[in-house]
Amino acid sequence: MKKSVYCLFLACVLTAFPLSTAKAADSKAAGLICVGLYSETSDGYVSSRVGGGQWVPIKVGDKIPVNAEIKINVDRDWAEFIAVGKPTTVYEIVGPEDGKEVVKKAADILKGKSRTVAFPKGTKNSPDPKYKDKLVVAKYLGRQIYMTADGDSKDIKYGDVFPRGGKIKIIATNNTIDLMNSSGGTTTVVGPLNFSVDQVLDNKSLYKYLNVQK
Numbered sequence: 130m131k132k133s134v135y136c137l138f139l140a141c142v143l144t145a146f147p148l149s150t151a152k153a154a155d156s157k158a159a160g161l162i163c164v165g166l167y168s169e170t171s172d173g174y175v176s177s178r179v180g181g182g183q184w185v186p187i188k189v190g191d192k193i194p195v196n197a198e199i200k201i202n203v204d205r206d207w208a209e210f211i212a213v214g215k216p217t218t219v220y221e222i223v224g225p226e227d228g229k230e231v232v233k234k235a236a237d238i239l240k241g242k243s244r245t246v247a248f249p250k251g252t253k254n255s256p257d258p259k260y261k262d263k264l265v266v267a268k269y270l271g272r273q274i275y276m277t278a279d280g281d282s283k284d285i286k287y288g289d290v291f292p293r294g295g296k297i298k299i300i301a302t303n304n305t306i307d308l309m310n311s312s313g314g315t316t317t318v319v320g321p322l323n324f325s326v327d328q329v330l331d332n333k334s335l336y337k338y339l340n341v342q343k
Contacts, residue, residue, distance in 0.1 A: 246288025
């Protein structure tokens with residue numbers, strides 16, 4: 130009887146061990162990835178740290194662990210993040226309106242408000258019909274402005290969808306934007322540059338540092 134009880138206990142331990150290990154691995158893998166970043170001045174930047182470590186400026190594409198903190202210290206700055214493994218779930222952090230630093234834990238950001246975006250599911254041989262003649266923002270660095278054919282304008286954010294007829298303005302030197310088409314292909318454009326959605330869709334050459342007003 131004792132042997133049976135011991136075997137049952139051992140089986141429970143062995144069964145629980147891989148589950149706890151898997152949960153630990155999931156927790157370690159969890160976090161945020163920066164997909165959009167705008168810092169207006171050299172005095173302000175978005176940064177992160179783990180524990181009591183140094184604050185390190187965040188770059189687009191950086192992975193921020195779940196146990197990190199994120200800081201923004203200029204009111205007009207902002208950053209956008211996706212959850213690791215969930216590219217359609219977006220979280221945005223904006224600078225402080227009262228002049229004080231905004232500091233948030235990555236774990237709290239993941240529990241907070243998010244928005245959902247979508248991307249083309251097509252391939253080169255089978256483009257996504259929902260995104261015919263459209264581009265989707267897959268990543269950006271710096272402030273970008275989108276202007277509609279009617280003359281309306283807005284700040285560009287991750288996941289925005291732009292149809293033919295619109296124009297994009299990259300304001301500063303070496304700022305970039307990644308635009309995805311219906312086939313899942315991505316074009317990276319480097320600023321400063323004014324260009325149209327049509328130019329990217331039609332695969333026309335776009336030159337770095339060219340900024341011709343039309």
